[in-house]
Amino acid sequence: MWTPDIRDLEGPRYLAIAGAIAQAIDAGELSPGAQLPPQRDLADHLGVTVGTVTRAYALAREKNLISGEVGRGTFVRAGRSVGQRLEFRPPVPERTVDLSCYRAPSAGLAELVSSALVALSQRVAFLPLQKYPPAAGLPAHRVVASAWIARSGYSPRPEDVLICAGAQQAIQVALATVAGPGDVLLTDALTYPGLKALAGLQGLRLAGVEMDQEGMRPEALRAAVAATGSRAVSLQTTLHNPTIATMSPVRRQAIADLARELNLTIIEDDASSAILVERPPPLASLAAERVIYITGLAKALSPVFRAGFIVCPPALNEAMSNTLHAMTLGCSPFIGEMASALMTSPALDDVMGRMRTEIARRVDFATDILGAERVRTHPASVHLWLTLPPEWRALEFEALARRNGVAVVASDNFATNDTRAPSAVRVSLSPGAGENLLHRGLTTLKSLMLARPMLAATII
Structure with a gap:
């Protein structure tokens, strides 16, 4: 059962727990219908009082993110998303690791x-x-x-x-x-x-x-x-x-x-x-x-x-x-x-410094998995540019990645009408919820790159 990591989240503990729930739902780590831990179990796990967890769950219910059923437990509500918004891109299916859009590391922001x-x-x-x-x-x-x-x-x-x-x-x-x-x-x-x-x-x-x-x-x-x-x-x-x-x-x-x-x-x-x-x-x-x-x-x-x-x-x-x-x-x-x-806040530089540290860590993490020879990135960039093997077309790779639960952006989406799109995709390193999701998404991309594209149906 999912449990939050609130060590790097600041402010009152009930707000940190509620915020962790919201981030996990937004990133797809908690899908509709997922059950949250019983309040006493979560309190013991996090080292907080039961009242703190009760207050966090109440706030999440107030925001229509979760619902409680007597005798059964607490569950993520269906059809709810923290990040409901209009996008340039189509919506990402549930249970997809979203490596297509920018999300800022949040340490210190609250x-x-x-x-x-x-x-x-x-x-x-x-x-x-x-x-x-x-x-x-x-x-x-x-x-x-x-x-x-x-x-x-x-x-x-x-x-x-x-x-x-x-x-x-x-x-x-x-x-x-x-x-x-x-x-x-x-x-x-x-x-x-x-x-x-x-x-x-x-x-x-x-x-x-x-x-x-x-x-x-x-x-x-x-x-x-x-x-x-x-x-x-x-x-x-x-x-x-x-x-x-x-x-x-x-x-x-x-x-x-x-x-x-x-x-x-x-x-x-x-x-x-x-x-x-x-x-x-x-x-x-x-x-x-x-x-x-x-x-x-x-x-x-x-x-x-x-x-x-x-x-x-x-x-x-x-x-x-x-x-x-x-x-x-x-x-x-x-x-x-x-x-x-x-x-003008005295805390601004500290927050930005923590963001830079987290981004640099994710860049190193991604480069180790995907291989430095195919990655163009920078320690302060939340995106990387991933060059695909020559047999891949970017749109085909994007579609296959989505079918395998990872959203990236094909180079065609960035090309002007008179530009031939290269065989590459943009990958965001800030999915919003924990390293496990990022690892799953990156390892999936690595395995897909090593596979060969499916042959198109023969036209006679």
Whole structure:
């Protein structure tokens, strides 16, 4: 029978137990109908009082995660999911190890968020509750965001920073400002599916630019500009999603020089680098007048925090503020205040350090199982790029992995229309619930890679 491991979970023990139940349900470790331990047995196992377990189970019942039946026990409710949400990807079947989507390691987050919420409650009186906020965000929030971005070595003026509800919204604002329906947007040949979705919503045509181990190639970008006439470019410079590519300083300078020479406007999605201790200086630090810089808190802390930041080139500041105002009438000041409380918390660096330690441990664990020769990763990346044997097509492998209870993402999901997808899949190392699930998922992928694809039916 399942029992939680709450050693690394902080806060009151009843909340730790309830949180462990929620995480296990969300990750598929506890499936609908699974029975939880009797309260006295679990109390003895965890070294807590029966009343603590009773309180935890009551909270889980209140959230409709479990139900109790007199004389039979406590069971996970059918059809309940902690993470019910709209996805770019289809829902993952029950009992599947979900290695397809990002989940943040959670050690230390509960205490950090609790403290930030207390700080927020004390600052409510200073927020403009009687009117819409400024489109770009409150000045105090823009100052804190500017200081957060300065950790990368790039120190923008607070007046050039816009507060958004997540980096995804920031990308949408940037696209809507620099391109219109029917325009061509140049982007990495393999790119973030969220960008593909937004381009589709806004009627943009994506043109993939050839990449190498460092990301977008300058000579390929020059050729793409000549072929399409487009002057709008979206790219990732650090811990590229999905390939984990990171541009060298020489490559960054070459792209910056090209932006000036060809009069390009570049949207730099730098959200993945926020977890790094030493971040490479972003492209925006080399060509601030040509680059729209985007980052956020999701990859540094948790996707729950929908706080994203845009640094506008001064010439686009008014246009982007107007676009954001048209879309949202301004980001809620509660988001800005919560983000500010998190970014200025004395506990922030400790929590991020614990996250980096856990991510690095999972990277080593996965590399040992899958083999370093087929894995491209980084100690601070929760994703890895797994190159498949040449006989495999990525979509076929993705489908077979799902049939065997593991969800990964085929390279085809990242490819632009004019790009041939390589034989590779993206694997997330943060399934959300314990090492056993991760081990099961990775060993399954390893065994499938060693198998040969099934022959298709002969067509006569």
